[in-house]
Amino acid sequence: MITISGLQCRACGAALPTPTSPTVKCEYCDAMYVVSRPAAAGAAATLGTSDAPGALWVPMRVNPRGAHEFLIDVIASTPHVSLEFVRALGGAKMTSSGVPTWVFTVQIKGGFTCLSGIREVRQVQRKIGNNIVTENVEEMRWTPFSGQIRTSRVLVGRAGDVRSDAVARTLRGVKSLTKVIDRGTPWEPPSAPLTAREAWKNEVAGLADAERDAATHQLIQGDVYKNVQYSVETSWQPTALVVEVGHFAVDRYVFDVVALSKMPEMLGGGPPPVDQALVARHNELRNVMARAGQKVTSFTIAAAAAATGVVLLAWFVSNSPGGGGFAVAVLCLGIGGLGIGGRQPYIAARDAKERAIDEARRNDGSVDEARVAAVLEAKQRAASQY
Numbered sequence: 001m002i003t004i005s006g007l008q009c010r011a012c013g014a015a016l017p018t019p020t021s022p023t024v025k026c027e028y029c030d031a032m033y034v035v036s037r038p039a040a041a042g043a044a045a046t047l048g049t050s051d052a053p054g055a056l057w058v059p060m061r062v063n064p065r066g067a068h069e070f071l072i073d074v075i076a077s078t079p080h081v082s083l084e085f086v087r088a089l090g091g092a093k094m095t096s097s098g099v100p101t102w103v104f105t106v107q108i109k110g111g112f113t114c115l116s117g118i119r120e121v122r123q124v125q126r127k128i129g130n131n132i133v134t135e136n137v138e139e140m141r142w143t144p145f146s147g148q149i150r151t152s153r154v155l156v157g158r159a160g161d162v163r164s165d166a167v168a169r170t171l172r173g174v175k176s177l178t179k180v181i182d183r184g185t186p187w188e189p190p191s192a193p194l195t196a197r198e199a200w201k202n203e204v205a206g207l208a209d210a211e212r213d214a215a216t217h218q219l220i221q222g223d224v225y226k227n228v229q230y231s232v233e234t235s236w237q238p239t240a241l242v243v244e245v246g247h248f249a250v251d252r253y254v255f256d257v258v259a260l261s262k263m264p265e266m267l268g269g270g271p272p273p274v275d276q277a278l279v280a281r282h283n284e285l286r287n288v289m290a291r292a293g294q295k296v297t298s299f300t301i302a303a304a305a306a307a308t309g310v311v312l313l314a315w316f317v318s319n320s321p322g323g324g325g326f327a328v329a330v331l332c333l334g335i336g337g338l339g340i341g342g343r344q345p346y347i348a349a350r351d352a353k354e355r356a357i358d359e360a361r362r363n364d365g366s367v368d369e370a371r372v373a374a375v376l377e378a379k380q381r382a383a384s385q386y
């Protein structure tokens with residue numbers, strides 16, 4: 001491949017292929033780089049440096065209407081949410097802004113030495129009194145080990161404010177960060193609370209060390225290792241990823257939506273207001289249902305106890321001489337008493353329980369219906385804006 005970009009791999013020194021997207025991979029050692037091209041056409045691609053990071057703008061992958069409808073669905077599914085608020089959300093027009101985060105391409109190369117330990121079990125014979133006892137003694141055998149690491153990673157760093165932290169978290173969760181970066185277009189370097197160098201020092205250098213340690217761990221054979229000495233060089237190039245975030249404001253609430261893929265995600269914004277009347281009605285019905293349930297339960301327990309008592313009494317009496325008739329009488333009396341004294345209140349309690357369940361179900365149904373209507377209304381309002 002003819003290279004016209006003149007970029008060199010920091011890990012192996014080979015010429016990098018001409019970038020066709022913001023990410024470029026060394027064909028020899030797989031090291032990954034993010035290149036930024038100044039907006040002026042024809043200018044050469046460059047790798048960011050700690051003092052002059054590149055910058056890319058990453059647009060949302062859904063249109064404002066899609067983001068708005070997603071938000072309405074999420075907010076409407078909050079338990080006991082104020083439906084008035086859901087309807088008002090339909091009138092909030094999306095504004096968007098770029099939230100900067102730092103992305104670092106990192107190349108780790110070099111060697112390490114350590115002591116690798118293998119667990120060994122040895123049998124030792126000991127004399128205790130007149131007996132010879134065989135014991136298993138576990139010993140660690142340490143042998144020197146050395147290896148070479150060459151690895152490359154794309155790591156995300158926070159740029160220092162709440163929104164940037166949230167975007168960084170989302171970026172760390174995506175399946176392919178490379179795909180997200182590749183959708184970026186050259187952008188002006190943003191001003192972020194933390195510079196690339198600070199973000200690296202605060203957080204990302206530690207993440208890179210963890211990657212180095214993980215790569216080392218994979219190479220070392222044996223059960224355990226210690227005294228790891230590195231002669232490793234870590235080079236890094238920062239790029240500001242300016243991620244488009246949609247904002248929706250209603251009253252004093254602001255919700256942020258990010259769409260790095262076709263599936264939008266909520267970034268932040270406190271929980272929406274709940275409807276206190278809905279909460280009160282829900283709690284009241286739940287209490288009525290609980291009380292009715294308790295009544296039925298206590299009747300069932302009382303009936304079971306009475307029946308057991310009657311059976312036990314009958315058994316005692318029938319086992320004493322000449323008590324057979326008496327036993328049958330007591331049994332009939334017991335059953336009769338239960339039928340008159342216990343049955344009617346029991347049926348009443350059971351009916352009350354069923355009525356309470358029905359009522360709660362009807363209430364849930366009407367709340368769901370009202371919610372569906374509010375969502376529909378909010379979405380129609382939203383759609384009319386775009």
Ligand SMILES: [Zn+2]
Nearest residue numbers: 009012026029
């Ligand atoms: Zn290379």
